Amino acid sequence: MSTVEATTGTQHGTPGDWFRERISHAVSELTAATALVVLFVALSVASPYFLTADNLFNIGAQTAVIAIIATAQTMVIITKGIDLSVGSVAALAGVVGAMVVRDLGFPLWAATMVAIGVGATAGLLNGLLVTVARIPPFIATLGTMSVGRGLVFIITGAVGVYGLPRSFQLLGNGEIVGIPFAVVITVLVAVGVAFLLSQTRFGQYTYAMGSNLEAARRSGIRVGRHLTGVYVLAGVLVGLGGMIAASRVNSGQPNYGISLELDVIAAAVIGGASLFGGQGRIVGTIIGAFLIALVRNGAVLLDISIHYQQVIVGLIIWAAVYFDQYRRRRLESRG
Amino acid sequence: MGTTPTATADSAQQPTAAEPPVLEARGIVKRFGHVEALRGADFTVHRGEVVALIGDNGAGKSTLIKTLSGVHAPDEGEIRVGGRPVRFATPVDARRAGVETVYQDLAVADDLSVAANLYLGREILRSGPLGRLGLLDKRAMRLGAAAALNELGVRIPRVTTPIAMLSGGQRQCVAVARAIIWATNVVILDEPTAALGVVQTGRVLDVVRRARDAGMSVVLVSHNMPQVLEIADRVEVLRLGRRAARLRADEVTTDDLVAAMTGSTSVASDER
Numbered sequence: 001m002s003t004v005e006a007t008t009g010t011q012h013g014t015p016g017d018w019f020r021e022r023i024s025h026a027v028s029e030l031t032a033a034t035a036l037v038v039l040f041v042a043l044s045v046a047s048p049y050f051l052t053a054d055n056l057f058n059i060g061a062q063t064a065v066i067a068i069i070a071t072a073q074t075m076v077i078i079t080k081g082i083d084l085s086v087g088s089v090a091a092l093a094g095v096v097g098a099m100v101v102r103d104l105g106f107p108l109w110a111a112t113m114v115a116i117g118v119g120a121t122a123g124l125l126n127g128l129l130v131t132v133a134r135i136p137p138f139i140a141t142l143g144t145m146s147v148g149r150g151l152v153f154i155i156t157g158a159v160g161v162y163g164l165p166r167s168f169q170l171l172g173n174g175e176i177v178g179i180p181f182a183v184v185i186t187v188l189v190a191v192g193v194a195f196l197l198s199q200t201r202f203g204q205y206t207y208a209m210g211s212n213l214e215a216a217r218r219s220g221i222r223v224g225r226h227l228t229g230v231y232v233l234a235g236v237l238v239g240l241g242g243m244i245a246a247s248r249v250n251s252g253q254p255n256y257g258i259s260l261e262l263d264v265i266a267a268a269v270i271g272g273a274s275l276f277g278g279q280g281r282i283v284g285t286i287i288g289a290f291l292i293a294l295v296r297n298g299a300v301l302l303d304i305s306i307h308y309q310q311v312i313v314g315l316i317i318w319a320a321v322y323f324d325q326y327r328r329r330r331l332e333s334r335g
Numbered sequence: 336m337g338t339t340p341t342a343t344a345d346s347a348q349q350p351t352a353a354e355p356p357v358l359e360a361r362g363i364v365k366r367f368g369h370v371e372a373l374r375g376a377d378f379t380v381h382r383g384e385v386v387a388l389i390g391d392n393g394a395g396k397s398t399l400i401k402t403l404s405g406v407h408a409p410d411e412g413e414i415r416v417g418g419r420p421v422r423f424a425t426p427v428d429a430r431r432a433g434v435e436t437v438y439q440d441l442a443v444a445d446d447l448s449v450a451a452n453l454y455l456g457r458e459i460l461r462s463g464p465l466g467r468l469g470l471l472d473k474r475a476m477r478l479g480a481a482a483a484l485n486e487l488g489v490r491i492p493r494v495t496t497p498i499a500m501l502s503g504g505q506r507q508c509v510a511v512a513r514a515i516i517w518a519t520n521v522v523i524l525d526e527p528t529a530a531l532g533v534v535q536t537g538r539v540l541d542v543v544r545r546a547r548d549a550g551m552s553v554v555l556v557s558h559n560m561p562q563v564l565e566i567a568d569r570v571e572v573l574r575l576g577r578r579a580a581r582l583r584a585d586e587v588t589t590d591d592l593v594a595a596m597t598g599s600t601s602v603a604s605d606e607r
Contacts, residue, residue: 200469201458204447208455211444218438219456220427278446 028272028323029284035270036291043294047301057180059297061172061248064182065090067289068241069260070267071193072234074285077268078197079230080210080277081130081137085122086264087257088148089235090242093118095152097243098161098252101168108167115243116236122148123235127228145261152254161252172248182244186286189237194282206230210277259310266313267292269320276328292316355418357382357552358403358434358521363412365398372398374576375412380521385543385553387563387584390573391596396556399573400525403554404436405429416520433519439526442510445499449491450480452498453513483516484509487542504535508542515546522546523554528562540566560589574598 043050069086076083097115100106106114122144129140174181197203205226208216217223246252269275270291271284292313299309360378364371373395380386390396401407403414405423413420416432423429426436443452450473459475460466480494489508491501498506507527514522524543528536543553543566557563563570564584572580572595580595593599 199471199473201460201471202469204451204455204458204471207446208444208451211446215442215444216455218426218436220430221456278444 026272027327028270028320029281029287031323032270032272032284032287032291036287036294039291039294039298043298043301047298049301050298055297055301057175059293060180060183062297063290063293064180064186065241065245065248066260066263066267066293067186067286068189068237068244070264070271070285070289071190071282072237072241073261073264074268074271074273074280074282075193075197075206075230076137076234077265077273077275078206078210078277078280079227080213080275081227081231082141082265082275083126083231083234083238084138084141084261085126085144085148086234086238086241087260088145088152089119089122089238090245090260091152091254091256092122092148093239093242094246094256095156095161095252095254098164098168098246099155101165102161102163108170111168112171112240112243115246116239119235119237119239119242120232121235123232123238124228126235127231130231131224131227149258156252156254158254160254161246164250166250169247169250171244172246172250182248185240185244189240190282190286193237197282202226202229207278210279212278262313262317263292263296264289266317266320269324270316272324274324274328275321276324354382356380356415357417358554359415359418360399360403361413361415363399363402363409363414365395365402365407365409372576373402373409373412376573376576377578378403378571379581380552380554382552383547383550384568385547385555385566387555387557387567387570388573389557389560389563389570389592389596390579394573394596395576396573397525400436400523400554400556403429403521404434404523430517434521434523435514435518436523437510437514437525437527439529443498443506443513446497448495448497449484449501449509450476450494452509453480453483453494453516455513457517484512487512487515487545489538489542502535504531504538507531507535507539511539511542515542515551518551521552521554523556525556526558527555528557528559536562560592563592564589572596 049055069090073083073086093115096118097111100114101108101111126137126141126144129135129143130137133140135143170181171185172182176184197206205216205221208219208221209223209227213223242257245256267288268280268285270288271281271286273280273285295312295316296309299306299312356379358380360376363373363376363378365373376395376399378388378399388396388399398407402409402423405426405428408422408424414423415421416434421428421432423432429436444455447455454476459472459479461470461472466472477494484491484494489505489512491505491509498509501509511522511524511527514524528539531539540562543555547553555563555567564587567584570580570582570584570587570592571578572582572592574596579598582591582595
């Protein structure tokens with residue numbers, strides 16, 4: 001027996017393994033961060049407007065919405081799910097938030113709560129479709145995406161919600177000592193969710209379910225309840241993000257967030273979240289969101305057409321997912 | 336072996352006869368539609384023994400294991416733990432009664448660390464209000480995991496290593512160790528070495544022996560007859576949904592086991 005132990009002891013404890021284990025999680029994050037820096041420097045050189053205070057403020061606010069919703073997406077992706085409904089749910093939340101201010105005279109904080117409630121409800125619906133009706137997340141949230149967008153057009157008559165007080169802009173365009181208020185909210189959300197995922201039982205179960213749902217179930221985890229909880233929490237963040245987006249343009253826009261799901265899925269995957277479940281960290285997602293926002297911003301500054309932006313984001317998604325699969329295969333071939 | 340005809344299967348249990356079996360199934364019937372997988376199956380495990388459960392494909396091994404571990408509820412019959420009748424509606428019920436099961440391939444969450452897997456579903460939380468918020472005490476779990484694995488002789492580089500980075504044998508050792516750590520009565524291992532090489536199999540069996548020596552009862556489902564004879568104290572044979580034989584491992588050969596499984600002889604334990 002002692003010889004067996006001796007061989008196991010030496011077989012797997014090499015410094016190379018230790019290093020690989022340490023960086024295996026951070027590899028995507030480091031790659032994304034490098035790309036971010038390179039893009040940032042390149043845009044600084046390419047456009048005289050890029051480093052202006054106005055533009056940086058704008059990037060911050062733009063990143064904020066993508067980052068908050070990408071944070072939501074990351075939680076769902078970790079469970080091996082996906083949420084395609086984020087764009088239309090954000091639009092619905094923003095539109096409803098704007099309507100209760102305009103038509104019912106709600107104060108901003110109450111309207112924000114309403115928007116968050118709309119997101120949470122949509123999240124609950126997604127969660128129940130996945131756990132109770134057992135519809136795969138891709139299809140369940142595709143349905144919610146369509147229903148949500150339909151509702152937005154029905155309640156607004158496909159017309160934007162205007163005529164809001166200037167105070168409505170606080171979330172999206174307000175600032176605290178020169179820092180966009182939206183960025184402050186984003187930092188709070190990101191730190192909070194990162195803490196939840198890495199330090200709490202809720203987070204542990206989130207990774208466990210995405211990694212091996214059956215093992216999680218047989219470990220006595222009430223997977224239906226927890227999975228639904230993840231979708232609800234994601235919905236809360238999507239509602240908040242939708243409200244900030246509406247606040248930025250001081251109106252509820254029924255067309256907001258079309259193909260937003262692509263941006264946020266890209267942000268999550270670039271940052272290291274695995275579509276196979278079980279992996280993903282908020283720090284990576286924030287970097288990914290920044291990268292996407294920079295691509296969008298840079299394309300505008302360099303006068304690249306919106307159609308090319310779509311192509312660029314698509315290419316980034318391919319690259320990120322390919323990299324994710326490559327990493328998985330390498331890890332598994334070691335097993 | 337098989338040289339002591341006086342020692343019958345029943346006399347083999349003499350030393351523990353005073354204590355009721357730690358886990359016992361009596362007359363278990365389980366039907367799936369009109370297929371009767373178990374037709375009054377009996378099964379007995381005493382404290383501190385390794386019992387191999389063998390049987391041909393379709394004999395009902397899997398169904399019996401799933402009944403004992405709370406995955407299936409039996410249609411008829413009774414399960415007793417320490418002599419007390421119990422009802423397992425879910426695997427969680429079985430675990431509460433001290434019965435832990437390692438399933439063939441559903442054992443661990445690859446992306447989680449070794450420590451997180453050992454404590455999955457039983458996380459240690461911080462004390463005080465932080466714990467009530469669900470805050471994990473990761474340090475306590477790391478230390479606990481390292482100590483427990485060390486005691487069972489499972490060597491892995493670090494308990495913070497994700498399971499995905501371990502070899503198949505190490506992975507299975509972790510899964511088995513996890514069951515042993517939490518079980519208070521019985522550990523059920525369903526084909527724990529089926530996918531492993533010789534050396535890795537040896538390691539898993541070492542862990543099983545250590546657990547047995549520490550007083551744990553182990554049920555081992557296996558198709559590997561030499562392995563069964565190597566590790567088990569007793570063998571219970573299932574055929575056509577019923578117990579066909581109870582044998583002492585040190586008295587029989589693989590041929591006897593095969594004969595009992597296939598029914599090519601009448602019930603082997605009666606002959607002896």
